[in-house]
Amino acid sequence: MWQIYLTLRYNGGRTLLSDFNITIVGLGLIGGSYAKALRRNNPRNLWAIDKDQYTIKKAIDLNVIDECESMEKVLNKTDILIMCLYPEDNIKFIRENLTHLNKNLVITDVCGVKGDMVQRINNIIEDSMEFIGGHPMAGREFNGFDYSDENLFMNCNYIITTIPENTEKNIYKVKQIAELIGSNNIIMTTPRRHDELVAYTSHLSHVIANAFVNNTNEEANDFIGGSFKDVTRVAYLNPYLWSKILINNKENVLNEIDKFEENIKIIKEALKQDDMDILCSQLESGRIKRKEINLRCSH
Amino acid sequence: MWQIYLTLRYNGGRTLLSDFNITIVGLGLIGGSYAKALRRNNPRNLWAIDKDQYTIKKAIDLNVIDECESMEKVLNKTDILIMCLYPEDNIKFIRENLTHLNKNLVITDVCGVKGDMVQRINNIIEDSMEFIGGHPMAGREFNGFDYSDENLFMNCNYIITTIPENTEKNIYKVKQIAELIGSNNIIMTTPRRHDELVAYTSHLSHVIANAFVNNTNEEANDFIGGSFKDVTRVAYLNPYLWSKILINNKENVLNEIDKFEENIKIIKEALKQDDMDILCSQLESGRIKRKEINLRCSH
Incomplete structure (x- = not known):
């Protein structure tokens, strides 16, 4: 009991993040959700940088982030920088602000495609x-x-990509953050x-989803049920962002399209052959694979 | 006030369905949900026929349907018959029980593909x-x-298919039923x-959904997010039923696959050409079409 009491006293008021100043660059849906989820874990300071000062002011007013000093001072005091811009803009931001960055900075990002961004940023930043x-x-x-949500990352898969230059100590920090914002499955890969x-x-x-919904029309819209809505839901996307993502990952995407077309x-x-056996076995195989996902994801 | 009072008295205890004996053939997910949704609207009698007597007993015990007499008597007294079997089984049931059917019977079904079923049933039944x-x-x-749900049809699209032989009076009955079980959009077509x-x-x-999920594997399952779950949700289907549906509608399905493949x-x-303009315009077009569906369906 005494030991437990001591432990509790020692940690009283402190959290896993209370030693760190964290700054989020780009306070959109993902950056904003990240900030809200981190806020619950009381980092020493939580700052944000966004070209839209109105958004920054709103986030401060909502107590999502702390009052910011000058961008230079913020960057200099930041221990962990979370880049929530497009890949090219992440690189540009780091290049332009390199002189202001804390020498022991750990940088992470949230990009859906890594391409050569990781290597390029690694080439820019200092060895420390x-x-x-x-x-x-x-x-x-x-x-x-405005659409950001502190629960956006609840129970999500969180991929951490590492390169040989990364250290155990700093990988652990990023893992901790992923867990603290809600992920229940953290995967390490290249x-x-x-x-x-x-x-x-x-x-x-x-x-x-896009190729499917693009054939719809007024008449067909009266004939939709749950399956149509499910399959097409993600066609409601940000066209510019997604064009960038797809082109940045085009070789892999083209390869996956080929495999899909085979099926x-x-x-x-x-x-064409009225082959119930093959059709049934394809559908059964898909059913089993989807069931496995149901079991893992609970929906 | 007096008039309203009279009106209330006149309708007291009666519903739109209180003149009708309704029988559901096939008490599975759809038939069971149909029965539960109809029950709220108090038809004169609501009966069901299913080869599984245990299901019938359960539905009676749950007060979803009324106690059944012999199948022959039930069919003879039924005004509206709702066929919830596979297309071939619907035809077979009607053929085998033709002599027991009420001469003024209205029959409807719930099949996801009509094929030649409508014509074939029409050829079997009597002119009345x-x-x-x-x-x-x-x-x-x-x-x-067991999975049936009285709210399954809430706000759904309900397609009614008619042929020249159908009368306004009876089409109206089927429309009323579609509305009473919850549809908010009834569409008439052939x-x-x-x-x-x-x-x-x-x-x-x-x-x-099937072709997509069939390429998944243990490793990929750690990399799924909402988009994967949405697109593949309906891959969890009944393989036999869906093989039947797809083969019954194969010409149209093959035609739609072709159009999808064009996109x-x-x-x-x-x-391949790194053509941001075309890619962006395709994604934008899909986004607009999906948005239209969001507005119509509220999700």
Whole structure:
């Protein structure tokens, strides 16, 4: 009992993040949700940088972030920088602000495709700094801070991409953050493998939803049920962002489209031949795979 | 006030369905949900026929349906028969029980594909009877009476298919029923046009979800987010039922697959050429179409 009491006293008021100043760059849907989720965990200071000063003011007024000093001072005092811009803009921001960055800075990001961003940022930053890629697999169909939600990352898969330059100590920090904002499944991989896998699980879903919904029309809209709504939901996306993502990952995406088309071909052939056996076995195989996902995700 | 009072007295205890004996054949997910939704509207008698007597007993015990007499007597007294079996089984049931059917019977169904079923049933039944096709566009990924839900059809699209032989009076009855079980959008069309449109809105969704999920594996399952779950949700289906549906509607389905593949091709070409303009315009067009559906369906 005495030991427990001591432990409690020692940690009283402190949290896992209370030693760190954290700054989020880009306070949109993901950056804003990140800030709200981190806020619950009381980092020493939580700051944000956004080109829209109105959003910054709103986030301060809502007590989501702390009052900011000058950007230079903020960057200088920041221990962990969470980049929530497009890949190119992440690189640009780091390049332009390199002289202001804390020498022991850990940088992470939230990009859905890593491409050569990880290597390029690593080439820019000083040896004492570290970039560790991150990808919380959660999102909404709306954009902007106003739609951000402190529970957006609850129970999400969170991919952390590492390169040989990364250290255990700093990888652990990013893992802790992923857990604290709500992820219940943190996966470690390389940037390259990340891009190969999300080309299938995320990017192809968006391609399919788009290609499917693009054939709809007024008449068909009266004939939709749950299946149509489910399959097309992610067609409501940010076209510019998603064009960037798909082009940045085009080789993997094209490869996944080919594999998907192979499966469509099997179904087409089975239909043409009235082959109940093959059709049934394809559907059964898909049912089993989807059931496995139901069991893992509880929905 | 006096008039209102009179009106209330006149209708007291009666409902739109209180003149009708309604019988549901096939008490699975859809038939069971239909029964539960109808029960709220107090038909004179609500009976059900199912080869599984245990399900019938359970439905009686739960007061979802009324105590059944012999099947022959039930059919003889039924004014509206709701067929909730597979298309072939609907035809078989009607053929085998023709002599027991009430001469003024109105028959409807819930099949997701009409094919030649409407014509074939129409050829079997007597001139004084009428078959009017129905398709409530709602479902769940589970089967059986135990998963049935009185709210399954709430706010669903309900397609009614008619042929020249159908009369206004009886079409109106089926419309009333569709409304009473919860549909907020009843659409009238021919069986042929129904099959063409659901080939796209429903059948293709299932084909796509299946072809997509069939490439998943243990590793990829750690990389899934909301988009994957949405696009694949309907891959959890009844393989036998869906093989039947797809083969019954194969010409339309193959046609829709072709159109879908055309859209995929546009995206592939844009990716190969790094053509941001075309890619962005495809994604934007899909976003607008999906937004229209959001506005209509409120989700």
